[in-house]
Amino acid sequence: MSTQLKQESNYGGRYTDPATGYTTGYYTLKQMKTLYPQGGYRVAGGIGKIKEGQYTVAQRLEDSEGHQISVYRGSEFKGLINSVVGYARVDDDVFVAVVGKRSHKTLVLALLGVALLAAAVYCALNWNTWFPQKLDIDPSAAAVPTQNVPQRENINIPGYTVITANTDGKTKWNLVNPEGNPCYFQVVVKTKDRNRVIYESKLMPPGSEIKDPELTRKLSPGTYDITLQYNTFELEGDHDPMNNAVTEAQLVVE
Missing domain, CATH: 2.60.40.2550 (Immunoglobulin-like)
Incomplete structure (x- = not known):
């Protein structure tokens, strides 16, 4: 992997690491669907809001101002608060995932999904207590x-x-x-x-x-x-x- 990411003119997103100041543009998820409607690209790692204990550092990147950021091994980086927001190009059809905060809408939907799942489990466990089964006793x-x-x-x-x-x-x-x-x-x-x-x-x-x-x-x-x-x-x-x-x-x- 090169020590710098390719800075495309049509990047739709921009990420700055709050700790080091490293800055890069990236293709948004919507852009990636347009560029690769059938997939076919490779993810060589991830940068951004990634927990160090869960992933291994592969190398470090440096931007034009000399700021550096770690690249973590892996291709999928999912979390409740942070998730992949886009991809920055390394080479032809090779990208690193950019991990940032989920949008408020996505986060609300995720939390709502968790709440609904918990409510469904709670109802399933207590259904028979709330609504006892009516026995079909033979009238004869x-x-x-x-x-x-x-x-x-x-x-x-x-x-x-x-x-x-x-x-x-x-x-x-x-x-x-x-x-x-x-x-x-x-x-x-x-x-x-x-x-x-x-x-x-x-x-x-x-x-x-x-x-x-x-x-x-x-x-x-x-x-x-x-x-x-x-x-x-x-x-x-x-x-x-x-x-x-x-x-x-x-x-x-x-």
Whole structure:
């Protein structure tokens, strides 16, 4: 790198180092976009408001008055207060970045961006506290007579062997979430051969039952192998999913 920068007549910006008095002109960022719309220039280092501890000094430049300034290794010099404001030519298609204070508009936008990001993170962390999730409890889930069963750690999954229904989809069957379970139930019933959903409940609290649930599909008379998928969710907090279970049974349609 030469010890002096080329002082072009059409430089749109001017930088003076407050410590040494070193002065140089430079192309503004807008000018660089006009001169190099596709890029294609090389940045050999940076001068100006650069923290010494973050970058290594490559050499020193001297202006026509004998004032000197350090050139720091690197091609990108970004900061909240200071940033690249333009480029001074070293050689054909080779420049040093000139780092100065951001414009008030750019600084305000940067600070606003930081503030908005912080606000978004704060809202995300507190959203469930401010607006608790409304549980989609199945309106057909009625409380069964309590046996005062204490809450257990393990989940009790009921077993059904044969469920009967008529061709209109009405069943003779009580779907239960046993008392003492540490979770909500959401139950999906499917035919085993085609994996078709024939019934799907909403959330059932522990100690509730849905009496004679109606199938969502009408089936012809016959015996069908079915699966019952129990999706479970925590009772407290964000009601996160817990372990799921699948049981098998037969559906007899008469």
